[in-house]
Amino acid sequence: MPEPVILVDQLVKRYGKTVAVGGVSFTVERGVTAALLGGNGAGKTTTLSILLGLLLPSSGTVHVFGEDVLRHRYRVLPRINFSSPYVDLPHRLTVRQNLSIYARLYGVERRAETIELLARDLQIKPLLDRPSGKLSSGQKTRVALAKALLNEPELLLLDEPTASLDPDTGDWVRGYLEAYRDRTGATILLASHNMAEVERLCSQVMMMKEGQIVDRGSPDELILRYGRTNLEEVFLQIARDKRTVLEPVS
Amino acid sequence: MTSPAMRRFGEAAFSPARVWAMLLRYLYILRSSWPRTIELLYWPTLQMLIWGFMSQFLRSNSSYVAQAFGVLLGAVMLWDLLFRSQLGLTISFLEEMWARNLGQLFVTPLRPYEWLLSLLAMSVIRVTIGIVPAALLAIPLYHYSIFAMGLPLVAFLAVLMAMGWALGLAICGGILRHGMGAESLAWTVIFALAPLSCIYYPVTTLPYWLRPLAWALPSTYVFEGMRAVLFGQNFRTDYFLSAIGLDLIYLAFGATIFFIAFRDARRRGALLQMGE
Numbered sequence: 001m002p003e004p005v006i007l008v009d010q011l012v013k014r015y016g017k018t019v020a021v022g023g024v025s026f027t028v029e030r031g032v033t034a035a036l037l038g039g040n041g042a043g044k045t046t047t048l049s050i051l052l053g054l055l056l057p058s059s060g061t062v063h064v065f066g067e068d069v070l071r072h073r074y075r076v077l078p079r080i081n082f083s084s085p086y087v088d089l090p091h092r093l094t095v096r097q098n099l100s101i102y103a104r105l106y107g108v109e110r111r112a113e114t115i116e117l118l119a120r121d122l123q124i125k126p127l128l129d130r131p132s133g134k135l136s137s138g139q140k141t142r143v144a145l146a147k148a149l150l151n152e153p154e155l156l157l158l159d160e161p162t163a164s165l166d167p168d169t170g171d172w173v174r175g176y177l178e179a180y181r182d183r184t185g186a187t188i189l190l191a192s193h194n195m196a197e198v199e200r201l202c203s204q205v206m207m208m209k210e211g212q213i214v215d216r217g218s219p220d221e222l223i224l225r226y227g228r229t230n231l232e233e234v235f236l237q238i239a240r241d242k243r244t245v246l247e248p249v250s
Numbered sequence: 251m252t253s254p255a256m257r258r259f260g261e262a263a264f265s266p267a268r269v270w271a272m273l274l275r276y277l278y279i280l281r282s283s284w285p286r287t288i289e290l291l292y293w294p295t296l297q298m299l300i301w302g303f304m305s306q307f308l309r310s311n312s313s314y315v316a317q318a319f320g321v322l323l324g325a326v327m328l329w330d331l332l333f334r335s336q337l338g339l340t341i342s343f344l345e346e347m348w349a350r351n352l353g354q355l356f357v358t359p360l361r362p363y364e365w366l367l368s369l370l371a372m373s374v375i376r377v378t379i380g381i382v383p384a385a386l387l388a389i390p391l392y393h394y395s396i397f398a399m400g401l402p403l404v405a406f407l408a409v410l411m412a413m414g415w416a417l418g419l420a421i422c423g424g425i426l427r428h429g430m431g432a433e434s435l436a437w438t439v440i441f442a443l444a445p446l447s448c449i450y451y452p453v454t455t456l457p458y459w460l461r462p463l464a465w466a467l468p469s470t471y472v473f474e475g476m477r478a479v480l481f482g483q484n485f486r487t488d489y490f491l492s493a494i495g496l497d498l499i500y501l502a503f504g505a506t507i508f509f510i511a512f513r514d515a516r517r518r519g520a521l522l523q524m525g526e
Contacts, residue, residue: 015518015519045522046519049519049522052357053356053357053516054353054356054357054516054519054521054522055516055517055519055521055522056513056516056517074260074261074263074359074361075261077260077357077358077359078252078256078257078259078260078261078359079252079257079260080357081357082354082357084353087350087351087353087354087522088349088350088351089349089351089354090275090279090345090349090351091349092278092279092282092283092349093275093278093279093282097275097278100274101271101272101274101275101278102354102358104267104268104270104271104274105268105271105272105355105358105359105360106256106259106260106358106359107255107256107259107260107265107267107268107359108256109253109255109256131282147354151252151256152251152252152253153252154251154252184251185251186251
């Protein structure tokens with residue numbers, strides 16, 4: 001059986017007495033698009049941050065491509081990338097300058113060519129010489145995606161990839177991500193509370209609530225299990241469940 | 251798929267290319283705003299003008315300045331160099347805070363020490379842009395050249411740059427630990443050391459009980475050493491070696507504070523959140 005791309009075991013993150021992530025375990029196989037789904041404060045971004053090595057966990061282990069991220073993150077980082085609407089690229093630099101610097105940090109060969117290709121694919125060519133701070137939300141998202149694809153990552157971590165986008169741009173981004181996954185066989189893990197996005201993109205969903213995974217499965221399995229018609233209703237049922245945290249699913 | 255060459259590049263413990271990438275980023279920032287470049291020149295030039303005219307006045311009214319015209323002008327330029335080397339490092343660091351960019355940077359293969367090297371290199375560039383034009387302007391204005399000090403000047407520059415970096419590293423650590431609320435440290439901390447550095451007066455001016463504190467600063471050795479050179483004595487090698495020794499201690503201390511604060515920021519999740 002092939003080794004999973006992501007293997008998270010009993011991950012805990014505490015801030016003083018507050019438990020942000022409380023013993024989360026999951027795996028994601030190669031080529032799969034998976035989602036961490038949950039409301040605000042459910043622990044999605046915290047989990048992503050730990051996977052990226054930006055945040056140290058209180059306990060637990062995280063393996064990516066078979067490497068312990070806590071001990072060997074620099075074996076992992078060249079092969080992954082990340083995009084979030086909440087982390088901007090520096091505003092005063094042009095899009096081209098920003099992309100060029102990140103391309104250098106990843107050691108991208110044929111930088112100019114790679115940037116031109118990504119700019120063409122993501123339709124940001126006219127934006128390349130504009131300051132990053134002058135872009136609209138939709139343009140920023142596409143530029144952030146270009147930055148996240150510079151090193152052609154085998155694992156792409158996305159924090160709410162289509163937040164604050166109009167439906168048309170959001171749909172375009174989802175289509176692009178699907179095409180990227182199908183073309184490269186990359187694994188994608190996204191944190192989201194956009195149910196339509198998750199239903200369309202993901203074959204594996206982990207429902208998070210108060211720092212724990214309270215249920216998991218494919219979107220269809222979850223909808224069937226809860227007797228609902230769509231993932232949004234499943235989400236609402238879990239979010240409104242009177243118990244503080246449902247029984248964690250092992 | 252990520253190419254094997256990119257994987258090797260990312261796994262390499264040190265890469266000059268990554269340092270250059272960060273340096274390039276700061277150069278782009280500097281180039282993007284001419285008022286910032288002007289600001290680099292503005293204060294050192296203004297200081298030089300004020301103290302240059304003051305020195306001209308005192309030359310005919312003070313035997314101290316009459317003996318060595320450059321004693322005040324040289325001091326103000328060297329003090330500015332110390333301040334600018336610290337500020338040059340912390341401002342580039344703050345650029346990342348203002349841009350909320352740490353989260354993006356540290357998911358790349360960039361190592362914290364490579365980032366630091368780029369900050370140090372940027373400090374040298376900012377100091378050069380700020381101080382050299384002021385020093386050159388003093389030549390036609392006052393017929394005074396700080397470069398006439400010769401090799402001792404190189405020693406003084408090295409000691410002061412290193413002290414500025416040590417201080418800058420500790421300040422960056424403080425900002426990483428306490429967030430942007432501690433931003434003002436970048437502009438204020440160094441001035442607490444000014445009276446003890448004995449920039450314009452000899453250490454003997456200080457009360458006895460303060461002198462050990464003054465001698466604990468590398469800058470004090472530089473200003474005492476500069477006066478010795480300007481008043482016709484030899485270059486004080488003993489001062490230089492003491493200052494270098496202290497610099498090494500403070501650099502190790504500053505770097506330790508920085509790396510502890512960086513690790514603590516990873517523990518607290520501050521790399522993603524930190525910003526204005």
